[in-house]
Amino acid sequence: MPLNREKVVDWPDNLPFDRQSIPVPGTKRPGQTAHYRNALWGFIDENTPNHFVTLDQIFEGGLKTGREREFLGYRPILSMNPLKFADQYEWLTWGDVDNKRRYVGSALHSLFSKGEVGGGEHETVGIWSANRPEWQILDIAMQNYKKVSVSLYDTLGKDAVEYIINHAHTTVVFATSEHASTLLKLAPKVPCLKLVIIIDSVSVQSAKLFAEWGQSVGIRVLEWHELEAYGKANLIEPIKPTPDTIASICYTSGTTDKPKGVILTHKSLAMAVSSNLYGLTLPDDGILMSYLPLAHIYERLCELCAVAVGGRIGYFSGDPLRLLEDAQILKPNLFPSVPRVLNRIYQAAMAGGNVPGLKGKIFRKALDTKLERLHVTGEVTHPLWDRIVFRKIQRVLGGQLQLVTSGSAPISAEIMDFIKIAFACEVSEGYGMTESMATCTRSWPGDPSASGTVGPPVPVNEVKLVDVPSLGYTTEDKPNPRGELCIRGANVFVEYYKDAKNTKETIDEEGWLRTGDVAEIDSVGRVKIIDRVKNIMKLAQGEYVALEKIENLFSAYPSLAQIYVYGDSLQSYLVAIIVPDPIALASIASEMLGKHITPEDQAGLEEAIKDAHVNAHFLSGLTAYGQKLGLRGFEMIKRIHLSLVPFSIENDTLTPTMKIKRREATKLYESEIAALYALGEPTSNRTSKSLL
Known part of the structure; x- marks a missing residue:
């Protein structure tokens, strides 16, 4: 069966590049711009027909494409010493994942119902792992059994895991064996933690040692297959959430040393997915490559979009040094990325191509020709230069890319233009925050001058700018208005968990999210990020x-x-x-x-x-x-x-x-x-x- 395209809205044949967002009449106020909305598709919310409003609808949408279709892929480990992976991907089908999410979800529901875990304000479940099929299965299980996922990761600081577990009252955590050891060492500092499930394979001896260690510190330790067996023996049907059901608490760095817990509802995540299905380009057997951290909202959003249409997700082997090898085996069509990765691709390609002699001359000719064509027509392909020059670069990531996205941090216009012509496919830069489900604006394909901007607002969002007099930015600036970017829409978060002060400072009484980023809106309605309101900035990674x-x-x-x-x-x-x-x-x-x-x-x-x-x-x-x-x-x-x-x-x-x-x-x-x-x-x- 083909992808589920019933909620996908295709790009029209001719895009109005000179009118990408439009001001809503009567909305301009002193010190603010008007509210800008997408000029092509207008504005959508939870009452707009034919859109997802809960996350269980997203999985069901993918499942209807066929239980036997491939869904989640991974490279099996052939040996541990030396570490060696298979040279092909193995796949779990949609039917496999449906069964597993029922087992895991039923097990969690039973454990919470019996009081073996829980006791906090929400039924929170932690995940501490690199990207792998079990991560997605667990997330789907929680979406379908009304549990609240909490991602754990140590890039927020050495004490962040301890803080998050206690702050969210997380009594059960799924973790790889490496992180399970850390959790057991933390036991005295996280008294609420009652259960750890090891999601990767460990030897019988190691499993026994983990269980004994856990018993000594008052934490029960189970393996993934044991939890599945328990759920299979206590099977219940999925529990229907409402749009306002909390789906996740996603922790993000803030102005203090303590991470902020962003409360994400089913509606906010589902509406972000619905909005990103406008213009989603994937073939019927489309594959997304998963390597960006699933603990961050950007990768989760991208994978939810793939799930919604019944696409495939292939997980990298976990080692950044094997990323290119993974890509060449997987041959993905969708490659969500970040400037740090794209910058290195650019640097490697330029170092390899821009050399003395005939080879360098041919490369520079190909580069100049395609860049000129891009800037005049928006076209990213070329019948000659793609075949003899750029195909080599395209093969680095498998040679089948149809969509590359760049998010999480700014990227230079020069590098964006190069990535577009080098991979000869749609390359889109977007803007979003954890607080907006990684969704707000996105550039359009074929726009000759899109690089350097993050495009117009997507259908679920409207945006406005507000004066920042302390930095000299005003909405009356010429040639374009400038000011703090504010976002509103059904995807915007509800509140910071147990943090009324920061919530009030971030969202106003009209529902506008103050981003802290200074932007300008150009003459065709595209947003360009130019500064920060406060001295908190985001690095390229x-x-x-x-x-x-x-x-x-x-x-x-x-x-x-x-x-x-x-x-x-x-x-x-x-x-x-x-x-x-x-x-x-x-x-x-x-x-x-x-x-x-x-x-x-x-x-x-x-x-x-x-x-x-x-x-x-x-x-x-x-x-x-x-x-x-x-x-x-x-x-x-x-x-x-x-x-x-x-x-x-x-x-x-x-x-x-x-x-x-x-x-x-x-x-x-x-x-x-x-x-x-x-x-x-x-x-x-x-x-x-x-x-x-």
């Missing part, structure tokens, strides 16, 4: 960083007089401008340069800050200090520029209250910052070979 927090922590480092930390959303790491303490610098320089330098010796200090060894000494000290403070990897400073010019009121880089004026500081050191990023991120041999 999608991690939020509080720049002032890092500066405050490092300000206590004894060798520093001042520090300015800078992050670029097109880059994956932080850099800093360091003004050393003159006394400390003189001492360090005297030792490292082998000559006596005093704090008053300006020429000697100038020589010192230009010395690579002195620079490395300061960076090494900052790194060790940051590790001592418990900073996460993406919060660490990777490159520094040493300067003897302090930030001051006189050079307009300090406020009267002695706070650094970030825009002015960036302008003052613009060339130095660019030079630091031109050097690239310091990487290990292992990570330099990986796309992730």
